[in-house]
Amino acid sequence: MESFPPPKGVSPDIYAARCYISMWFIDLYVSIRKDVRKLPAGEFHERYQGKLFFFISREYDNYLTLLNASIRPTHVKHAIDNARYIPIIADSIDVNNPSPFGINNFTRERDLFYGLTHIMKTSRIWRFAPLFSDANGRPWWLFDWHFKDHVCSWFPCKDNYDPEDVTLAYILGTACTPNLGDRDVDEWQYFAEGVVPHGDPNPGSYDRVDERRFYGSYEVRTMEIDPEFSLARMLAPILSQVDPNIAATVAERGTTPTTTIKLRWEEQSSHPDIAITRNEEPQEGDQPMPLYKLVDQTTPRFRLIDWVYYCRVIRQMDNETRAIAHGIMSLA
Incomplete structure (x- = not known):
């Protein structure tokens, strides 16, 4: 490590770990690219065209080798949609950037990596395995992740995952994708007193507006909050048919809590989020045109979302047992 001093404030161990994992991400990209090229032409994803990278190493510790083999183009069996899922590390890749995938603290030091892996292998403490x-x-x-420790499967266990797969997810300790499970989405509601409660509101303390449409063997209720809902901005496309300037005016106001906008309309609004008052001002020309003042007020709103699953695969997370599981899998 003397030849590769870490940045100020970063310990040598952390710097070495960052380098090791960063090189693994490059080899994960190359592994996925190779598999994608074997798929039918219609499934060749544009993000894996060209040769941006080549393999840094073809072997890693046993855990990262299994992780690499898992995060590949994947066919989910016995699911409603017979689809293949292709992992995308980043939406855009800049091979000339020190962090080509946009990952924080990405450490692209190939010589340091080779030195680290040599030490790891010769120490006979780590179990290394070749990439598949x-x-x-x-x-x-x-898997879908909710509240850090509610890890759920939206597909059946049969032919899709086993206890070793769950262990891999448990050790990783975080989601790889946005939540993909089916969800029963309720209508929007307004908070009492027109303010968002302090802290994180408990979705279980609120009732739905609509009846449930479908259910699952295991369910998770979440809440989506829109803190600055504006009826005026939502209606801007409709109002623009009456006055083409209204949409641009509303957009220009952005998220300002209260704004005044002139528009032509017919009657006063009774909606609590929007106030329209008539103002008879003469316009240029012979025909006076009535003007109206619209006060745009933002009001927080929310809606409940019930996620439905086959089962919950992880019920609690503990860093100590995660470290033990990782050691059993990767250490000699």
């Missing part, structure tokens, strides 16, 4: 050249992805990386 022809791997079928494992769907566990598609």
Whole structure:
């Protein structure tokens, strides 16, 4: 490590770990690209065209090798949609950027990496394994994560995952994708007193407006909050048919809590979020045109979302047991 001093404030151990994981991400990208090219032409994803990178290493510790083999183009079996899921590390990749995938603290030091892996292998503490050249992805990386420890499967266990897959997800300790499960979305509601409660509101303390449409073997209720809903801005496209300037005016106001906008309309609004008052001002020309003043007020709103699943695969997270599981899998 003497030849590769870490940045100020970063310990040598952390710097070495960042380098090791960063190189693994490059090899994950190359592994996915190789598998994508084997798919039918219609499934060749544009993000994996060209040769941006080449393999840094073809072997890693046993855990990262299994992780690499899992996060590949994956076919979920016995699901409603017979689809193949292709992992995307980043929406855009800049091979000339020190962090090509936009990952914080990405450490692209190839010589440091080779020195680290040499030390790890010769110490005989770590178990190394070669990367799989022809791997079928494992769907566990598609699990949905809620509240950090509610890890749920939106597809059946049969032919999709086993206890080792759940262990891989448990050690990783975070979601790989946005939540993909089916969800029963309720209508929007307004908070009492027109303010968002302090802290994180408990979705279980609120009732739905609509009746449930479908259910699951395991369910998670979440709440989506729109803190600055504006009826005026929502209606801007409609109002613009009456006055083309209204949409631009509303957009120009942005999220300002209260604004005044002139428009032509017919009657006063009774909606609590929008006030329209008539103002008879003469206009240029022979025909006076009545003007109206619209006061745009933002009001927080929310809606309940019930996620439905086959089961919950992880019920609690504990860093100590995660470290133990990782050691059992990767250490000799």
